[in-house]
Amino acid sequence: MACNVEVTIYNAESEQGFRDHVRSQRNPAILRGAYIGECVKNWSSEYLSQKVGKIPVKIHVSPSSKMDFVKKNFLYKTLPFDELVARASREQQESYFIHPRELYYLRSLGIEPRGTDIADFSKHYPTLSEDLRLPNIFEASRYFSSVLRVSSSGLSLWTHYDVMDNILVQVRGKKTVILFNPNDSLNLYLNGDKSRIIDVDDIDNPDFPRFKLAKRYECQLNPGDILFIPALWLHNVRPLDFSVAVNVFWKNLDDDFYDKRDVYGNKDVIPAARALQTLQNATKLLSSLPEEYKDFYYRRMISEIEIKLETVVKSECRS
Structure with a gap:
């Protein structure tokens, strides 16, 4: 059985060490204690609802704590942003789509009705962007997108990889993240960019005998933490509380490697x-x-x- 590896943590005093790590190392790392603005203090569910209001957002609704993209055990729905936040921050719903204890997940999109624009947090959520100070790690010319994520406590997104380097800025709530090196991909039973393994804690599942050989990089993110996730690293994310975070994606390869029609940034190079x-x-x-x-x-x-x-x-x- 492969061992578990703790993700390297840099404190605020060694922020330059974190930046150097991101630029030169192809493994995850956390920056802890750096100033990321007033968002950590401000972004309560009430504050978020007041600032953003009733802007409609497309969300995932799941009756299960483990979302499965292959079997599609969730629904796509639309809610006003303030209603999403209210529902995601409580355990039981008076009004619901599937079940009183259903769970919610927002991965923000662009605002064009035809889905032709790329997610840009500062542009699409201007009333919140002034609260968040994102670290300037890569050149501005390499920037691709910034994505607001809101999730109910305990809702795991399927294990997947991204084709660009990114940082996950955890603003509200704690979150467990398990990551796998790309060289373990044969042990992750991929279907496209996603793993068929839904429960990453079930390492003895007879349907996936090689999974126990995969080396797991584990960490817990606290409010204010910044996690570097290199391109192609598979990761599984499980919020331990009502969670709000922002991802920022950068192109770590030349522009010509990427599909210019890919507004989500999730197509293989x-x-x-x-x-x-x-x-x-x-x-x-x-x-x-x-x-x-x-x-x-x-x-x-x-x-x-x-x-x-x-x-x-x-x-x-x-x-």
């Missing part, structure tokens, strides 16, 4: 997307063969990939 599509086409081509031929040529393809992977691993070891 273009060369990878094309390669994966080629793989899908290859398996489709083999589908007409008898079983023993398909089995053989699937294994041949795996062997070819393993050779390439060995080259990458050897290169990483030399560096």
Whole structure:
């Protein structure tokens, strides 16, 4: 069984060390105790409701504490922002969509009705943005988006990876985060950019025998903490209280690698997307063969990939 690893924590006095880590290291780190504005003090549910008001927001509503993107155990709904905050900050609802103890999650989007603009916290939530001081870690030209997240206590988002570097700024509530190195992806049973493993605490699930081999990086975020999540690192997030946070995403590769039509910033980089599509086409081509031929040529393809992977691993070891 793989060991658990604690995420490195930098305090406010070593903020430059955190910045250096983000720029040079491809593993998570936390900055704790830095000043991020008056948001930590101000952002109560009442304050948020008053400042933002009844702007409609699209949300996830789940009767389960573990959202499953594959099986879709949630509904997409729209609520006024102040109503979302009121519901997400209490345990039982008088008015509900599914169940009195349903849970809520907001991942803010752009404001264009056709969904053609990119989430920008300061632009879309101007009455809150003056309360939040985001650290200036990357060049402004590398900025992609900033996303407001609001969640009920205990609601886990599915384990997934992002294709850009990002920081998660925890403003209200505590949150447990479990992360996995990209080199453990074969132990995470991926379906697209998401893991099929819904309960990351069930390491002995017989459906996912390799999961117990994955090395887990664990941390608890407190209000005011800033977590660096490198691109491709899978992560699972579970709020321990009513939670409000802001993600900021940066392009860590050249612009040409990213799909310019991707307003959410969650599509695989273009060369990878094309390669994966080629793989899908290859398996489709083999589908007409008898079983023993398909089995053989699937294994041949795996062997070819393993050779390439060995080259990458050897290169990483030399560096």
